[in-house]
Amino acid sequence: MMRSEKMGPIQPWWRVRMVWLVFGLPAVVVVASFITLGVAIHGGDTPLSHAAAADSTPAIPAMQARNHAATARR
Numbered sequence: 001m002m003r004s005e006k007m008g009p010i011q012p013w014w015r016v017r018m019v020w021l022v023f024g025l026p027a028v029v030v031v032a033s034f035i036t037l038g039v040a041i042h043g044g045d046t047p048l049s050h051a052a053a054a055d056s057t058p059a060i061p062a063m064q065a066r067n068h069a070a071t072a073r074r
Helices: 017-042 050-053 059-070
Strands: none
Touching: none
């Protein structure tokens, strides 16, 4: 014995929300990856020379904080 259930009207595929998640989210990720690639290729920072890097001392505050955290409290 088969049950006869009424089904709603069949909607076109573009009206089903799950289709937009299945196809839309991966498409957004692909577009975002190409944008990231473009920024990486065209907007990269210029590297510092060895002389300029040796003159600046940005690691001193970090080393002081590390040493302070590593000391034992009395």
